[in-house]
Amino acid sequence: MRMTADIAMPPSALHSVPTADKSGDRASRMRAVAQEYESVFLSSMLKQMMPEIDAKSPFHGGSAEETWRGMLVDQYGKSITKAGGIGIADAVYRELMKVQEGARS
Template identity: 45%
Template sequence: MIASLAAATPAYVHTPMQASTPGATRNAKAWAVAQEFESQFISVMAQSMFEGIKSDGPFDGGQGEGMFRSLLVDQYGKEMTKAGGIGIASNIYNEILKLQEQGR
């Protein structure tokens, strides 16, 4: 499913975001936190979408589906972030850097 979503998105979505200053190297910890935030944000959005889906009938997953759906949604968020995400990681990263500079 993720592969089909990735194929359907425009190429500019998959362009890696650059640091705010050209040629600047990324702070690895700040970038990891920004990506984790984006992953969690996507997971929360996807979870709210899945809440409206009723799985009744002969092909529902039963109790197991309900228990593991949150894990599936978390993985969707991580994979979408790895594939370029929705673009908020770079904004979060830049804000983290600003806050670090203010703290000095």
């Protein structure tokens, strides 16, 4: 099984964080962007695991399972991130703050 993590923060992510008069508002928006990034990363990693799991009776196989499984994995990623995640959001948040501080100078 090959696991890849070809997830990069799109350049538009920094531009999508609106500038605000209050640095607290900007910081909370950057935290949300960082958490979304971690959620997408975790979902991607979990999706790599799902093909190895066989579905059991009575609900197995078919296109509906593929559709719902994708949605379930996305929710798993969001739930893990909301529960504290694995530290990716914190690292991304720190980097976003560094970039913003450099942009202000």
